[in-house]
Amino acid sequence: MNNLQSLSYYWPEIILTVTILVAIIADLFYSDKDSGKTALWVLGGLILAQIAIYIQDSEIVTTLFMGNLAFDPFASFFKTLIVLATILVIFISQKSSELDGHRTGEYYSLMAIMVFGMFLMASAIDLIMLYLAIEIVSIVSFILAGYLKGDLRSNEAALKYVIYGAFSTGIMLFGMSIIFGLAGSTKFFAIQEAMWNLEGSAQFAFTLAAIFILAGFGYKISAVPFHFWTPDVYEGAPTPITAYLSVAPKAVGFAVIIRFFNTVFGDSGAFIDPSIYTFTTIAWPQLLAVLSVITMTLGNLVALQQNSIKRMLAYSSIAHAGYMLMAIPTLSSQGVYAIMLYLVMYLFMNLGAFFVVIYVKSQGGGESFDDFKGLGWKMPIVGIVMTVFMLSLTGIPPTAGFIGKFYIFASVIKVGPQMYWLAVVGAINSVISLYYYFRVVKVMFLEGEPSETIIVPSPTVLMILFALAIPTVFFGIYWAPIADWVSRSLTLFIKVI
Amino acid sequence: MDNLNTYLFIAAILFSLGMFGVITRRNAIAVLMGIELILNSANLNFLAFAKFGGMNMSGHIFALFVIIMAAAEAAVALAIIINIYNNFKSINVDEVRELRQ
Amino acid sequence: MADLAFWMIVLLTIGGAAVVVLNKNLVYSAIALLFTFFGMAGLYVFLWADFLAGVQVMIYVGGILVLIIFGVMLTNRITSVNISHSSVQRGIGAVVVLGILSILVIMIYNTPWLQVEAVEPVQTVGKIGYLLMMDYLLPFEVASLLLLAALMGAAMLSRKSN
Numbered sequence: 001m002n003n004l005q006s007l008s009y010y011w012p013e014i015i016l017t018v019t020i021l022v023a024i025i026a027d028l029f030y031s032d033k034d035s036g037k038t039a040l041w042v043l044g045g046l047i048l049a050q051i052a053i054y055i056q057d058s059e060i061v062t063t064l065f066m067g068n069l070a071f072d073p074f075a076s077f078f079k080t081l082i083v084l085a086t087i088l089v090i091f092i093s094q095k096s097s098e099l100d101g102h103r104t105g106e107y108y109s110l111m112a113i114m115v116f117g118m119f120l121m122a123s124a125i126d127l128i129m130l131y132l133a134i135e136i137v138s139i140v141s142f143i144l145a146g147y148l149k150g151d152l153r154s155n156e157a158a159l160k161y162v163i164y165g166a167f168s169t170g171i172m173l174f175g176m177s178i179i180f181g182l183a184g185s186t187k188f189f190a191i192q193e194a195m196w197n198l199e200g201s202a203q204f205a206f207t208l209a210a211i212f213i214l215a216g217f218g219y220k221i222s223a224v225p226f227h228f229w230t231p232d233v234y235e236g237a238p239t240p241i242t243a244y245l246s247v248a249p250k251a252v253g254f255a256v257i258i259r260f261f262n263t264v265f266g267d268s269g270a271f272i273d274p275s276i277y278t279f280t281t282i283a284w285p286q287l288l289a290v291l292s293v294i295t296m297t298l299g300n301l302v303a304l305q306q307n308s309i310k311r312m313l314a315y316s317s318i319a320h321a322g323y324m325l326m327a328i329p330t331l332s333s334q335g336v337y338a339i340m341l342y343l344v345m346y347l348f349m350n351l352g353a354f355f356v357v358i359y360v361k362s363q364g365g366g367e368s369f370d371d372f373k374g375l376g377w378k379m380p381i382v383g384i385v386m387t388v389f390m391l392s393l394t395g396i397p398p399t400a401g402f403i404g405k406f407y408i409f410a411s412v413i414k415v416g417p418q419m420y421w422l423a424v425v426g427a428i429n430s431v432i433s434l435y436y437y438f439r440v441v442k443v444m445f446l447e448g449e450p451s452e453t454i455i456v457p458s459p460t461v462l463m464i465l466f467a468l469a470i471p472t473v474f475f476g477i478y479w480a481p482i483a484d485w486v487s488r489s490l491t492l493f494i495k496v497i
Numbered sequence: 498m499d500n501l502n503t504y505l506f507i508a509a510i511l512f513s514l515g516m517f518g519v520i521t522r523r524n525a526i527a528v529l530m531g532i533e534l535i536l537n538s539a540n541l542n543f544l545a546f547a548k549f550g551g552m553n554m555s556g557h558i559f560a561l562f563v564i565i566m567a568a569a570e571a572a573v574a575l576a577i578i579i580n581i582y583n584n585f586k587s588i589n590v591d592e593v594r595e596l597r598q
Numbered sequence: 599m600a601d602l603a604f605w606m607i608v609l610l611t612i613g614g615a616a617v618v619v620l621n622k623n624l625v626y627s628a629i630a631l632l633f634t635f636f637g638m639a640g641l642y643v644f645l646w647a648d649f650l651a652g653v654q655v656m657i658y659v660g661g662i663l664v665l666i667i668f669g670v671m672l673t674n675r676i677t678s679v680n681i682s683h684s685s686v687q688r689g690i691g692a693v694v695v696l697g698i699l700s701i702l703v704i705m706i707y708n709t710p711w712l713q714v715e716a717v718e719p720v721q722t723v724g725k726i727g728y729l730l731m732m733d734y735l736l737p738f739e740v741a742s743l744l745l746l747a748a749l750m751g752a753a754m755l756s757r758k759s760n
Contacts (some may be wrong), residue, residue: 003735017743024750065736106754113747120740128559132737135566136744139573143751146577155581158755162574163528167519170535173563174512177542178705181505184550184712186559194712205709208701499604501711504645507608509702511615511634513695518619521691526669530618530631533662537638544645551714552646554725558734560650561726564657565741569748571662575669576752582672583758 019045027105157236172216234314296322374448611637
């Protein structure tokens with residue numbers, strides 16, 4: 001579709017762009033104290049954008065802007081997920097004590113720009129567009145990670161993030177240049193076509209390019225060995241941003257991996273026939289399987305040794321990326337389905353866990369396990385809700401985390417005996433994670449002195465807590481609405497070769 | 498001299514040198530310079546493929562965007578470094594090593 | 599003559615890059631980077647990318663390099679802004695990098711790259727302009743948003759008061 005025609009399919013992004021500009025200009029009129037009101041503009045814009053996404057969520061599947069973007073339910077799914085995560089994080093940010101005394105107008109405007117970048121990532125089908133989208137998300141993440149200007153930890157987190165981010169995108173770029181040399185085009189579908197007609201001697205170059213590109217994508221979802229930045233950035237960044245980074249960019253990172261690998265090295269995600277993948281000697285499914293095993297094992301083992309809950313959650317989010325990666329080598333629509341379902345469940349439980357950490361800190365507590373001693377007695381509601389999130393992150397029924405994990409393992413086992421080893425490794429890892437998630441529960445309820453006074457959170461905090469905890473439990477019992485939504489969204493733009 | 502492989506070799510050497518800089522240096526700015534070398538090597542690849550692929554202008558566009566991104570990234574990186582510098586003046590130098598592996 | 603110029607430029611580029619990563623003194627590294635960037639612009643001219651050669655000189659030399667030199671000057675005053683990143687020994691690094699380089703060389707030799715015989719030079723400025731307004735209009739517009747984000751962020755971070 002040409003540029004002008006595309007505009008009528010581009011309402012959510014147009015609304016978002018206007019929101020960004022309005023938020024930036026509105027912020028100029030606020031005093032330092034009122035600067036946080038920018039959040040209202042951003043919230044309003046996001047809700048309007050979400051309505052626009054909902055309205056256009058139709059059967060039409062096409063490409064926009066001269067083949068730069070795909071317009072498909074798959075992209076709409078991730079856009080909705082991003083908007084949901086952003087709205088929740090904006091509410092969470094209001095309750096964060098770390099941001100007190102900072103002018104927060106830019107914080108929210110930058111968040112809106114990041115949403116725009118993630119929208120593009122979810123739908124890009126051109127290497128240039130994809131690169132640009134990844135860079136927008138990265139650059140805004142760098143700034144947000146260093147938002148606490150007076151805090152050296154935040155500064156160093158941002159510096160480290162910039163260095164690792166630029167390094168991995170540099171490597172990714174080199175990989176993209178190799179692909180450009182082989183295919184002579186930057187469009188996914190043209191590359192796919194070239195891939196089919198390649199001589200055998202070009203396979204090596206293609207494999208190398210895939211590995212280089214994986215460095216860039218792996219960095220976004222913090223898969224080992226591209227995870228080095230994760231613990232320090234997660235610890236140093238303002239906690240609401242940590243929560244955001246662990247959910248939204250990770251989700252679109254998976255969207256990019258699914259779209260890119262299935263399009264360029266597969267049959268565009270049509271999943272008609274898995275044997276189609278054997279046409280290439282590129283062992284990318286095996287590569288991703290190994291990556292997934294290393295990622296979850298390392299994430300879990302290091303999480304065991306942490307004394308800070310924030311840092312423990314950082315490593316556990318690496319482990320969760322590993323679980324989700326497990327489903328990609330299945331090369332089936334069930335695998336993609338499972339990942340999408342898991343991302344929805346993961347959104348609630350992970351944001352929830354981070355919100356509890358933020359709330360405890362804002363009540364004069366800290367982020368280490370010691371600070372959580374006796375919390376269950378001092379703040380019973382928070383303690384119980386945190387227990388729910390921990391159960392869900394471990395994957396114990398009847399919580400959302402269990403359903404997510406169940407679908408992931410089911411999709412892996414369904415492939416056949418050659419994948420059983422992967423499921424076994426995943427199961428062992430879940431058991432390891434049981435230890436450190438339950439350590440939080442143990443510390444909260446079994447250690448420390450029972451306190452005399454009981455602190456009941458304010459109504460707004462309770463609202464956010466329940467907005468995150470109720471879905472975590474509810475979707476563990478009745479997940480049909482999510483399952484429906486995911487299966488409706490399982491349509492990628494396909495150009496059948 | 499005027500064939501594709503010459504340019505690709507130059508790019509490969511630049512890429513390796515950049516990589517060497519990134520993995521052996523500890524200073525943030527030295528690492529940043531290594532990254533610039535990697536970006537330049539990718540750009541050289543793009544332009545070489547563009548020329549020998551029959552003046553395929555997509556490569557030029559890609560290189561153009563890479564340069565834009567590199568500038569934006571360098572600006573943000575420098576802002577962060579200046580910020581650290583500002584904090585250094587008021588805060589004890591020993592505290593900078595707060596984050597550890 | 600053109601041959602000689604070409605190899606001189608190659609020498610300048612790679613020699614500069616080698617100094618950048620091997621020299622311990624950051625100021626020398628930054629100056630060497632200048633030569634590399636100019637060398638790259640020269641190579642772009644040989645690749646008939648006249649517009650990009652200009653952009654390279656303007657943005658890399660005029661913008662990024664100046665930023666880097668600023669950074670060098672500031673961090674020299676505070677002795678070190680090391681990122682706590684586990685840097686490896688030079689010996690090990692050299693082995694790793696030589697490994698990568700040899701893999702890349704093998705790849706370059708063995709790959710049937712997409713090549714067209716007898717290419718004629720074209721005016722690149724007009725074509726780039728056309729593509730930016732047609733095929734790549736959206737990336738072009740989006741780039742402005744990215745620059746806005748970078749501008750806001752850089753101003754916000756380097757501003758002294760909150």
